[in-house]
Amino acid sequence: MRHHDVLIVGGGNAGVSLAARLLRDGAPDVALVESETVHRYRPLLNYVGAGEAVMASLERAASDVVPDGCTWISDRVVSVDLEPTGEVPGPVVHTGGGPVSCRALVLCTGLEEDWDATPGLAEAYADGWAASTFTIDGVTRVWPALSGRTRGRVLFTVPPEPAPCAATALKPLFMACDHWRRAGVLDDIDVTVVLPRSTPVGDGGTDHILGAAFASYGVAVVRDARVTRVAPHQVRVRTPAGEVELDDVDFAHVVPHYRAPDWVVRSGLSDGSPAGLVDIDPETLRHRAHPAVWSIGDVAAVATPPSGGALRKQVEVLAHNLAAAAAGKDGRELRRYDGYTVMPITTGRHELMLLEVDRTGRRVPTVPFPDLVRPRHSTWLLDRYALPQTYFRRILRGKV
Template sequence: MTAPVAKPIDVLIVGGGSAGIAVAASVHKRRPGLAITIIEPSETHYYQPGWTLVGAGVFTPERTRRSTVDLVPKGVEWLRTSVRQFHPEANEVELQDGSRRRYRLLVAAPGLKLDWEAIPGLSAALGQNGVTSNYRYDLAPYTWRLVQELKSGRALFTQPPMPIKCAGAPQKALYLSADHWFRQNRLNNIEIAFHNAGAVLFGVKDYVPALMEYVRKYRTDLRFESRLVAIDGRGRTATFSEKGADGEAAEVTRPFDFIHVCPPQVAPDAVRDSPLAGPAGWIDVDDATLQHKRFETVFALGDVCSAPNAKTVAAARKQAPVVAENLLAVLDGRSLPAVYDGYGSCPLTVERGKIVLAEFGYGGKLLPTFPTWMLDGTKPTRAAWFLKERMLPEIYWQGMLKGREWLAAPALARAREVA
């Protein structure tokens, strides 16, 4: 006898990070009767935007972590495993044990992969000999320890080619570290350099003037089109590929006493090797509706999707209600009603107590949440710091992950038709 075919899950969500849990909560709140399943291997959930403040001694690491089981919405099933392969043509995913799950609609939100191995010597060097990164939970406290201990020498900060999660995070580490050295009267004895693989300090020009004030204050050597290509932890040297005035790249090796590294970032292996991937490896979605361009039963959001927005938690907070509205429309046979405008936010921590609050959408259009008279995001303000330190963590834990869409409700204009 042929085994009975399991009933498909109404909404299968791959990934239980910020985007996955947020969209599960938003869908469940709108239609509690749907069968929703989250596939997520990790027992621990992290509030990653807090790691910048851990690296500056503002937050404790414990403040940024909670148990996944406590965050999955009641009524939503959690499968503690991961996806090995996607089969969108059959509306199925294959799990690590080889079993398959069928779905009516798939929401892909597995995040991205921090590609530490892409830089020779980096993985072995991390966590010792002055090599650190706020992109890892266990290393952010080491960043703060190094910052406090450094009295003199050379401090390097790196940023890889885009896209990366939170494009401002490499700078945030620089500013907060330099601010501590400034307050401790150590800047005369510390040489700071920012090696940025890109050609500009920040992609939205309106915020650059304020940032440049701090670059000058902290006497930072800006090295654009300079990409970290190798690191020798024991020898305390870093090698960069730098473009010269003639346009040719050459390798330059620099000694360091402290180095904060932001690793290259790519889509997860299971995504890059799947039919869901676009040319760059990210899940190929319509920028406005977040529906897959070829598979109508698939949506994607968060760091893994191909939309050309900033890869931030703030973006996922805005994307989750859009996906929730649009996937319900697919189930009901309606046109897709919700549109995502590319909103992302990057609270640039330029000093302890002040932030340049960058908020923007597609094409670098400014999308401020508050009127200028209340909070001018292009200037460093204490109000923005208060928002980052006190309010945003609670909005995350008690709002976003519980389907409370404060200042995040989607615009229900008629979306353009998606084939």
């Protein structure tokens, strides 16, 4: 049986940047399980869906981003055995190619689309009248469907948590509305957005700005709601007042619901929630019942909305805690993650706001000035051009 000191499952932002950070800190043996051969900078998907980027700009070969010194296991996980035996002192991960044991197991799998949660949605994607910037197969269909539209009804949704940076589902809505206004056709398009709660993001000042943007573009807002069923050009939405049928929908940017991989639940690692998130202490990032297991990223129950910015903080905390645990230090010497996360939302094609909050919802801006919640062109430039370069050149190399 193969054995590694630290075994990371998932080769996205969380897994690769953590592996790089551990190796830079001197970890002797780090392995990464990832079956995908293409690595993607997912925040740019929203710009692909707005005609502002192409897929090639966000994709790299996985072999180019796995850090030097890291063992890449190109395989899929089937299950995890958590109870150590005399011969195997730690968890055992079962892959298609066989078992791999480890001292410390880190789960960074991300989330999977839960198509069964919304009957009819997969068929609507296949038929071509629904798609979203959150799915690799559907993102390239979004801008052609939106940019050429001159009339009709268009529906957008923000997915309920957990989801990969759910608030960014507003990006394609606002960028499309800006485009339609500039083209002189916005008044002929009926735009509706379905929000999973009463406000867009839960921050008073930010919600006020977004509410003004909805009103400026004439967007109808359905609050405290979620899509429950999709039929041909028809979307059913559950609201506090009951079920609502939205008919004659020409295009639906409906984001699917998300859940953890099935094997997380089957292996006894989940928190018991419908999404099956990994049951960790949200501050130390250590599993509540299995001290050799840790988790960060979208799949981890960190009690804060997932985002790429959150991962930078989580990687810093977890890298320290893994080293502390290996040295035999007790829980008092572990660092704590405060739940920092960030929500970048465009309010026009070239303007963006940046909300940074901790787990309690308190604003924790990275810089005190200027106020990044105010939509700015400079912040849009940062999000569209500077951050992707920082991601590939520094974050994935464990330098941030």
